[in-house]
Every structure is written in C-alpha cells, then in structure tokens.
Amino acid sequence: DVIDTRSLSSQGILTYDPGFMSTASCSSNITYIDGDAGLLYYRGYPIEQLAEHSDFLEVAYLLIHGDLPNAEQKEKFVNTVTRHTLLHDLMSNFYRGFRRDAHPMAVMVGTVGAMSAFYRDSSDSFDAKQRQVAAYRLLAKVPTIAAWSYKYNVGLPFMYPQNRFNYAENFLYMMFATPAEDYEPNPILARALDRIFVLHADHEQNASSSTVRVVGSSGANPFACVAAGIASLWGPLHGGANEATLTMLEEIGDASRIGEYIRRAKDKTDSFRLMGFGHRVYKNMDPRAAIMRQTCHEVLNELGLHDDPLFKLALELEKIALEDDYFVEKKLYPNVDFYSGIVMRAMGIPNSMFTAIFALARTAGWVAQWMEMVSSVEQRIARPRQLYTGPVRRDFVPMEQRT
Numbered sequence: 574d575v576i577d578t579r580s581l582s583s584q585g586i587l588t589y590d591p592g593f594m595s596t597a598s599c600s601s602n603i604t605y606i607d608g609d610a611g612l613l614y615y616r617g618y619p620i621e622q623l624a625e626h627s628d629f630l631e632v633a634y635l636l637i638h639g640d641l642p643n644a645e646q647k648e649k650f651v652n653t654v655t656r657h658t659l660l661h662d663l664m665s666n667f668y669r670g671f672r673r674d675a676h677p678m679a680v681m682v683g684t685v686g687a688m689s690a691f692y693r694d695s696s697d698s699f700d701a702k703q704r705q706v707a708a709y710r711l712l713a714k715v716p717t718i719a720a721w722s723y724k725y726n727v728g729l730p731f732m733y734p735q736n737r738f739n740y741a742e743n744f745l746y747m748m749f750a751t752p753a754e755d756y757e758p759n760p761i762l763a764r765a766l767d768r769i770f771v772l773h774a775d776h777e778q779n780a781s782s783s784t785v786r787v788v789g790s791s792g793a794n795p796f797a798c799v800a801a802g803i804a805s806l807w808g809p810l811h812g813g814a815n816e817a818t819l820t821m822l823e824e825i826g827d828a829s830r831i832g833e834y835i836r837r838a839k840d841k842t843d844s845f846r847l848m849g850f851g852h853r854v855y856k857n858m859d860p861r862a863a864i865m866r867q868t869c870h871e872v873l874n875e876l877g878l879h880d881d882p883l884f885k886l887a888l889e890l891e892k893i894a895l896e897d898d899y900f901v902e903k904k905l906y907p908n909v910d911f912y913s914g915i916v917m918r919a920m921g922i923p924n925s926m927f928t929a930i931f932a933l934a935r936t937a938g939w940v941a942q943w944m945e946m947v948s949s950v951e952q953r954i955a956r957p958r959q960l961y962t963g964p965v966r967r968d969f970v971p972m973e974q975r976t
C-alpha cells in the first residue's frame with residue numbers, strides 16, 4: 574500500500590523552476606528590462622533620461638503613482654516626505670540594544686520592522702489611505718534609520734534631519750554632521766548620491782522585491798514587508814555585492830594580482846566569484862553600470878581623486894575580464910555595483926553602509942511594487958509548490974526497534 578509520493582503524477586501538474594529562471598510571478602506596470610539589449614525603463618522612461626534630468630523623489634513619485642508629477646504635485650510630495658523624516662523618539666532606544674559594531678543592515682532589518690509597532694495607524698495593507706501614509710513614512714524615515722545606524726557604529730550622536738536640505742543632502746548631513754561641527758553637503762556629491770538612489774530605485778522581480786511581494790501577499794503590514802526586503806537584499810549575490818566588490822578590490826590591491834583572481838573566478842572547484850560581475854537578466858552591459866561609471870569619473874574629478882588607485886585597479890580589472898574568453902562566453906559584464914562602491918567610498922561613506930544605501934533607494938521600488946500588488950484584483954497569497962524528493966511513505970518505528 575505504499576504510495577510513492579515522489580512521483581510527479583501524485584503531486585499534480587507543476588512547473589519546476591529553481592531560482593525562478595523562467596517564471597513570471599506577477600504582471601506589473603512599473604519597470605521594464607530588456608536584458609539582451611541592456612534596456613531599463615521606469616514606467617516607460619529610459620533610465621538614462623531619468624538619471625540625467627530627474628531626481629530621486631520625482632522618480633519615487635513616478636514609481637508609486639505611475640506618472641511624472643507636475644510642479645504642484647511634486648512640491649506637495651517633496652513637502653510630505655520631508656515632513657515625515659523624524660523618527661518616533663522611542664525608536665532611538667532600539668539602537669542601544671545593538672552592539673556598537675552591528676552591521677547597518679542588521680540594524681535596519683530590526684528597526685524598519687519595528688516601525689510597525691510605532692506607526693500602527695498606517696499598518697493596514699487593505700486600507701488605501703493607510704497604504705499612502707505608510708509609503709510616505711517609509712520613504713522619509715528609512716534614510717534617517719540608515720544614517721543613525723552609521724552614527725551608532727561610530728559612537729557619535731544621532732543628527733536630526735533638516736528641512737532645508739533635499740533628500741540626498743539630508744542623508745549626507747545626517748551621516749557626516751556632528752553637534753560640534755556643522756556640515757554643508759557638497760552639491761556635486763549630493764547629486765551623485767541622488768543618481769545612485771535613482772539607479773537603484775527599482776529593478777522588477779529581483780530577490781528582494783519578490784520577497785516584499787511574497788510577504789505582502791499574506792496581508793502583512795508594509796513595514797514588515799520592507800524589513801523582509803532588506804533582509805533579502807543583504808546577501809552578497811544581491812545588494813551586498815557593492816560592499817563585496819570594494820572588499821575584493823582592496824584584497825586584490827595591485828594590478829599585478831588581477832590574473833590570479835580571474836583564474837580563481839574561472840576555477841569551478843573554487844567558490845570565489847568576481848564580485849560586481851554578472852547579472853541574471855542583463856546578458857549585455859548593465860545600463861546602470863554605464864551611468865555609474867561616468868558618475869565615478871565626475872566624483873573622483875571633483876574630489877581631485879582621478880588617480881585613485883582603487884578606481885584604476887577597477888578599470889584594469891574590467892578591461893582584463895571583458896577580454897577573457899570565460900567572461901565573454903558567459904556574458905558576464907560589470908553590473909551597477911561594480912562602480913557604485915567606488916563612488917561612495919570617495920565620498921567618505923564606509924563599505925558597511927553601501928548596502929544600507931541600496932536599501933534606502935530600493936525602498937521606493939519595494940513600496941511601489943507592494944502597493945501595485947495589494948491593490949491588484951489578480952493578487953492571491955503567494956504559495957508555490959515543490960517537488961517532494963524525500964522518503965516514500967513509511968511506518969513509525971518504536972525507539973527500541975531503531976538501529
């Protein structure tokens with residue numbers, strides 16, 4: 574009477590697609606990617622045009638509302654976000670529970686999740702008005718949460734956001750100002766940081782955005798959904814790649830050692846991968862990488878760092894990898910995170926904050942996708958199946974008969 578539960582027929586008809594290589598998990602109006610042609614559009618607008626002419630909050634509005642705002646809509650949106658940047662005072666207690674050397678992403682997973690305990694009046698995902706308030710709160714408060722996790726690391730007092738600054742300037746201010754020393758953000762650096770935010774704002778169904786959708790599909794509150802997205806982003810194969818790239822470049826140290834690292838990346842018995850190379854969807858140059866490469870030049874010139882040895886090393890590594898048969902055959906090109914770390918490092922941002930900044934920017938996309946999903950009539954709870962490969966049915970064995 575033993576039923577072999579491992580047979581396909583006993584489990585019904587299923588698609589088996591580990592890593593979702595060829596599964597569209599939803600329909601979406603937000604972001605379009607053509608990985609072969611190297612195209613990325615937010616709501617139909619090419620990323621190159623948005624990076625050149627727009628700014629992060631306008632892009633966040635576009636992602637969330639579907640169209641670019643007119644002047645009045647933009648002013649209202651920017652004012653609303655700006656007025657929500659403060660954290661509930663009791664939230665600062667959370668930081669004190671962490672070790673001083675806690676990774677900022679660990680602190681962010683905890684504190685963004687904890688927002689659901691403080692902002693319960695915007696936690697009902699089935700209420701359209703509450704969803705709007707949650708969206709503003711997340712966009713406004715995540716930069717404060719991220720900057721404070723850095724301040725906590727370095728043992729300096731938390732700096733409150735200032736309404737006179739724009740979004741990127743405010744973040745730099747909260748990172749680098751102290752009560753003893755005022756700080757005026759450099760507009761060129763603030764613009765470069767804003768561009769990093771724009772480039773990272775959304776990227777359709779990547780691991781973290783899919784996570785937000787899966788968590789949100791159960792009706793979980795938006796703060797819990799975004800905390801789950803942050804956890805997913807943290808991994809070195811996803812958002813953690815910008816930190817891992819810089820660590821790798823520092824480890825390589827000198828152009829004479831590039832060959833050794835390329836050999837390791839190609840060696841299938843070695844788990845090492847060249848960080849900042851390759852992408853699930855782009856099998857051509859990542860369009861964000863091209864923009865980031867240019868931004869890298871601008872920032873290093875502004876700071877008089879054009880001879881920065883790490884940037885030179887990165888360019889050399891890029892050249893050698895792009896000419897290597899293995900990388901050519903597997904279509905492995907530098908992705909956006911290959912350059913963003915160099916830009917942030919030049920601004921004085923420590924490696925451990927790189928992924929936190931990615932999370933801050935991706936919050937716009939997570940919120941937009943969560944809102945799209947929750948308000949869609951097609952939406953059902955995400956509940957994938959599996960192919961069971963364990964033992965067939967067997968009878969319980971009393972302890973005294975077990976060998």
Ligand code: ACO
Pocket residue numbers: 592809810811812814838839845846847848849850851852853854903905908909910
């Ligand atoms: N270095 C060396 N080999 C690589 C690399 C790399 N960076 N990336 C992929 N490969 C190889 C794989 O070993 C595999 O080889 P095989 O066919 O001999 O088995 C082949 O290329 C395909 O790789 P997969 O892992 O199957 O591709 P997948 O689409 O699953 O992975 C990923 C994409 C995770 C981005 C991968 O390229 C990688 O690990 N890159 C390094 C980490 C990184 O930069 N991540 C950032 C992604 S972009 C972002 O999140 C903003």
